[in-house]
Amino acid sequence: DTEVTQTPKHLVMGMTNKKSLKCEQHMGHRAMYWYKQKAKKPPELMFVYSYEKLSINESVPSRFSPECPNSSLLNLHLHALQPEDSALYLCASSQDPGVGEKLFFGSGTQLSVL
Amino acid sequence: GENVEQHPSTLSVQEGDSAVIKCTYSDSASNYFPWYKQELGKGPQLIIDIRSNVGEKKDQRIAVTLNKTAKHFSLHITETQPEDSAVYFCAASTYSSASKIIFGSGTRLSIRP
DSSP: OOOEEEEOSEEEEOTTOEEEEEEEEOSOOSEEEEEEEOTTSOOEEEEEEETTEEEEEOSOOTTEEEEEEETTEEEEEEESOOGGGOEEEEEEEESSSSTTOOOEEOOOEEEEEO | OOOEEEEOSEEEEETTSOEEEEEEESOTTOOEEEEEEEOTTSOOEEEEEEETTOSEEEETTEEEEEETTTTEEEEEEOSOOGGGOEEEEEEEBOGGGTTOOEEOOOEEEEEEO
16 A cells, blocks of 8 residues: 545635644555645645654644644644635655655645635 | 646647647755646646655656756657546645645646547
8 A cells, every 4th residue: 555645635715714634645655745735836844743743843833733643644734814814734644754754745735715 | 835837737638639838946855756637626746756865756757857957847748648638736845844845826637639
């Protein structure tokens, strides 16, 4: 199994809603990532979890809250988002954290904030 | 920090012809250079990568070359096919950047039948 599975595929939420994005991998990877991708732009790193601990936070606003319940699961909790947060949210994983590690991406959650 | 520039932003080639995408990077300490392909509605997929101790790497119709002196690397796709149509991203990373890779701005490749 070389897949990273993300749910839901699409999400529409209001600015006062609370929602969560989920990501799962069963490749035994020990690093997991959240990226944000705007249309026609490259992915931008948000968070990195290394061995289930948050190792990188790219100064992401606190309305985005990541969680890594175990080595296979990664969540992104959303609260009080703004319309400019509308984007494709990608989860990725790699065997280990660090340079030279191949990233495996999920298909993403297309988020629309109204 | 690292900056990766990618050209062209769009590329259209006849089916069967070759396509070349070029990237330059700024940090001479960069030592890992992956290429990702992103099809519509999907996440990026690694198609080939090269490390700084290698000048060229090939995998069937895809090849990547690296010129460390000039700080540029290129993706070459030969005998292009309709399924090669996608957005391609180059990227670079260094040991100092830990788990962070810096992506280029992307190239939208279209294959004309």
